[in-house]
Amino acid sequence: MSNRLRHLTTLENLPRETIERLLDKANSLRDQSAHGTRKLDILAGRTVLNLFFEPSTRTRTSFELAARRMGADVINFDIALSSSSKGEELFDTLHTLEAMHLDAIIVRHKVSGTPEELVKHAMSGVSVVNAGDGNRAHPTQGLLDALTIRNHHPDFRKLKVAICGDVRHSRVARSDVHVLTAMGAKDVRIVGPSRLLPTEGEFKGVTLHEDFDEAIQGVDVVIMLRLQKERMASTDLPDEAAYFERYGLDTRRLARAAKGALVMHPGPINRGIEIAPEVADGAQSRILEQVGNGVFVRMAVLCEVMGR
Amino acid sequence: MSNRLRHLTTLENLPRETIERLLDKANSLRDQSAHGTRKLDILAGRTVLNLFFEPSTRTRTSFELAARRMGADVINFDIALSSSSKGEELFDTLHTLEAMHLDAIIVRHKVSGTPEELVKHAMSGVSVVNAGDGNRAHPTQGLLDALTIRNHHPDFRKLKVAICGDVRHSRVARSDVHVLTAMGAKDVRIVGPSRLLPTEGEFKGVTLHEDFDEAIQGVDVVIMLRLQKERMASTDLPDEAAYFERYGLDTRRLARAAKGALVMHPGPINRGIEIAPEVADGAQSRILEQVGNGVFVRMAVLCEVMGR
Amino acid sequence: MSNRLRHLTTLENLPRETIERLLDKANSLRDQSAHGTRKLDILAGRTVLNLFFEPSTRTRTSFELAARRMGADVINFDIALSSSSKGEELFDTLHTLEAMHLDAIIVRHKVSGTPEELVKHAMSGVSVVNAGDGNRAHPTQGLLDALTIRNHHPDFRKLKVAICGDVRHSRVARSDVHVLTAMGAKDVRIVGPSRLLPTEGEFKGVTLHEDFDEAIQGVDVVIMLRLQKERMASTDLPDEAAYFERYGLDTRRLARAAKGALVMHPGPINRGIEIAPEVADGAQSRILEQVGNGVFVRMAVLCEVMGR
Incomplete structure (x- = not known):
């Protein structure tokens, strides 16, 4: 060693x-x-x-x-x-x-x-x-996310992941990207309103998306980030309902992901802002496993x- | 079990x-x-x-x-x-x-x-x-009060107890009434200014009293409650001295209880408001035993x- | 025992x-x-x-x-x-x-x-x-200071010590004086601006000094005290720079002490107010040993x- x-x-x-x-x-x-x-x-x-x-x-x-x-x-x-x-x-x-x-x-x-x-x-x-x-x-968060994924999907080379929310200000997202990249994840999609996306070129080997409906298509894992309410002002979304409408994870949107896709969140969750209660508490949620x-x-x- | x-x-x-x-x-x-x-x-x-x-x-x-x-x-x-x-x-x-x-x-x-x-x-x-x-x-408070009493008076069927103070807002009083009733206490007297008494009929098997001098007569145990100072306003008593005069436990009043009656209080005590220092520190006090x-x-x- | x-x-x-x-x-x-x-x-x-x-x-x-x-x-x-x-x-x-x-x-x-x-x-x-x-x-501080000194200078009877700073308001200084006196230290010098010196006669067997350059001469140990910034007003020194100029421990001043004199401070230190960084981190500093x-x-x- x-x-x-x-x-x-x-x-x-x-x-x-x-x-x-x-x-x-x-x-x-x-x-x-x-x-x-x-x-x-x-x-x-x-x-x-x-x-x-x-x-x-x-x-x-x-x-x-x-x-x-x-x-x-x-x-x-x-x-x-x-x-x-x-x-x-x-x-x-x-x-x-x-x-x-x-x-x-x-x-x-x-x-x-x-x-x-x-x-x-x-x-x-x-x-x-x-x-x-x-x-x-937030390296231990990155590792626990990797462990949670690996326990369900041992082979990262086939893995498609979406990370959605305020990625720009998120240490969780950064550590997740680092660990997913190192583990050889096939496809990592970063999703959020443009002002909460990282700067172009900050991350290697990921794609940036503003349209969550499109980006969630077929992914095996959806990692939702907590929205700090004070960040709302820096988006062009007028309120929490508008944010949820475009970037919240609800049942309808989750259905666009791969069958049985894992739903993850570093917690504590804002119900109804970035995640619908029925998804947070649903069968695909791995939040407590995390x-x-x-x-x-x-x-x-x-x-x-x-x-x- | x-x-x-x-x-x-x-x-x-x-x-x-x-x-x-x-x-x-x-x-x-x-x-x-x-x-x-x-x-x-x-x-x-x-x-x-x-x-x-x-x-x-x-x-x-x-x-x-x-x-x-x-x-x-x-x-x-x-x-x-x-x-x-x-x-x-x-x-x-x-x-x-x-x-x-x-x-x-x-x-x-x-x-x-x-x-x-x-x-x-x-x-x-x-x-x-x-x-x-x-x-x-406050169930562990009720149990510790029951234990303190039982160690002195094993047979609750003969027991007379007065609970005095702001019973209306007291979780201690509620748990005490529940445990005393379950243990078969003979006579439980609830004492306080009318606006701090529980509503009529809330407790089974107890009596309500506004006159402490009368209610303390012959009891084996006196449980004094802490008066939250902000409650004073909701009584018809003008100040702490007036409260103590009518509902404080002093030597003179304690003498009306049974010989060697136990003096109890969940703490922390307000000396000179609900209890006189010489009673809190006196031979009959079981406060530290509690x-x-x-x-x-x-x-x-x-x-x-x-x-x- | x-x-x-x-x-x-x-x-x-x-x-x-x-x-x-x-x-x-x-x-x-x-x-x-x-x-x-x-x-x-x-x-x-x-x-x-x-x-x-x-x-x-x-x-x-x-x-x-x-x-x-x-x-x-x-x-x-x-x-x-x-x-x-x-x-x-x-x-x-x-x-x-x-x-x-x-x-x-x-x-x-x-x-x-x-x-x-x-x-x-x-x-x-x-x-x-x-x-x-x-x-x-602050008796355990006094003892740890004595231990630190004794590990370097087992015989206190030859020991010259300067304690500099806001001695008047310092429990550390008082416990240090008590332990140094009890251990038989030869020469204990209390140094500081007049309004931060203890009252005449408060300590037995020490000397009071306003001139640090003079008092530090030949000492084996220099104990610097933390200056509470709010005390500055009660001195006749206009600002931190002026305080440091007269009562700060820098390399030049330390050179007036005995060769290899121990530099001590109860912490946390105010760099540049009572002690120069190069002295706090220097070879003679015993601050972390303390x-x-x-x-x-x-x-x-x-x-x-x-x-x-």
């Missing part, structure tokens, strides 16, 4: 074999832990610290459960610093935490690139895991970076 | 034998844990989540201690949702938490009936324990709902 | 042998825990509660790590009370926590003397550890007060 990751800050440029190893490990940890009901001691004696500059109870709880299920201690470091805290103040906080001998720091920060900055400035052997930075990356996989993927990542 | 509780949302209609089993278990856990000084491993590997939509450090800490003393992991889920969050948003949060494989959710919410809604919408085997919902129920019993009762409830 | 401390509220009047025992214990715990990488079970089954009325993530985390590294459970009690909460309300909170059977309460409060008040009002065997009260004492020692000193203190 000479190419073991010591940190996980992004999925960009991560080789397929590393991704596959992490997904295999996640599935294996699911079995070992009897679906999360049996506590393991793989990380007994290790200490993991949650350093969240942006609140995210769901992601923080998922990491906390992942760490504790393997016997690690978890410290929640409540940030008194302003959420935009960066530069020297941030690195002094990092060095202070390192001096207390932590094994891993899980960081969320609204400034893109913060996790890499922490890696660059780290003085000790502490591992940094990115729990979301700015619009840039949440479950999230814990196992995070267990795998913590094992990887801590060398277990 | 075929009638084991899988959830605890209210004490209403709970059979006496179930209550007695929980109280016996609480006493037995007190012994097993050497009064809370010895850690048990009954719930090792289990995960309990505190889902508090209303802040309550005391109750949350009591549950957290109860769970940890039996070896469970405890996650505090800090709610970013507004405190009135309900409906689909609440159930999506529930389902997300279930998908992470928790064993029990301890919930406090200002909307009455929320715990039952969670039970109804739960998709997995997660247990729901009510830590207080609206004005409606707090201690709270941990053991919550241990018993967690064991019950998780099948241990 | 008949003179074992049951509480630690201040270093004032603490005998040298007690201090030496705690520092020896801290070093021994560092070895036992393999520099904090091996979890111990010395406090398994014990429960420690953080009662912080003032936020302090760094100190709270250091105590939390110290307790968990020895196997104790840690509860963070989030205070709904106002930060100036005192008197009966504070003691009722104390008694409630005691009734839940805790082993130790770690308290930070902005009112000087609060830890002693808790000791005086405690009804059970709970131990109280001061994590900082008002301007008065942080590391903080965990071991707190482990030693928790062992001491809980009788292990």
